[in-house]
Amino acid sequence: MSAALSYSSGESASPLLGDTIGGNFDATVGTFGDLGRNAIRGPANITFDAAISRTFKVHERYSLQARMDAFNLFNHTNFVGAISPAGTVTAYSTFSNSMAASTFGRIQAAFDPRILQFALKFSF
Numbered sequence: 001m002s003a004a005l006s007y008s009s010g011e012s013a014s015p016l017l018g019d020t021i022g023g024n025f026d027a028t029v030g031t032f033g034d035l036g037r038n039a040i041r042g043p044a045n046i047t048f049d050a051a052i053s054r055t056f057k058v059h060e061r062y063s064l065q066a067r068m069d070a071f072n073l074f075n076h077t078n079f080v081g082a083i084s085p086a087g088t089v090t091a092y093s094t095f096s097n098s099m100a101a102s103t104f105g106r107i108q109a110a111f112d113p114r115i116l117q118f119a120l121k122f123s124f
Contacts, residue, residue: 001051001052002050002051003048003051005046006048006049007046008044008045043078043080045078045111047076048073048074049072049073050073051067051069052067053067054066062122062123064123065119067119067120067121068116068117069116069117069119070117071112071114072112077113080109
């Protein structure tokens with residue numbers, strides 16, 4: 001059995017300002033304000049992956065391996081933040097760093113739920 005636990009804190013982002021923030025701060029649309037760099041944190045990611053395998057000898061030369069892999073075993077919801085997962089370009093582009101956008105600060109997507117994978121391998 002093997003297991004891997006990964007945790008990453010929320011990804012940081014620097015917001016772009018809109019016309020008026022809270023009615024008392026004016027800024028040009030699309031410019032950076034005086035809020036510090038990377039001041040906004042996205043949601044954290046917690047993933048627990050595990051694998052169990054067993055090899056059975058069928059004959060002197062032959063063996064059969066049974067394997068089960070579980071990804072995100074505890075089914076923790078991981079929301080998409082400022083980054084896209086590796087290998088995807090537009091599928092997870094749901095983050096808006098413009099405070100003028102109606103979707104600013106809203107969670108719009110989540111990564112994959114629990115995935116179980118079973119395999120048999122015959123070696124000769």
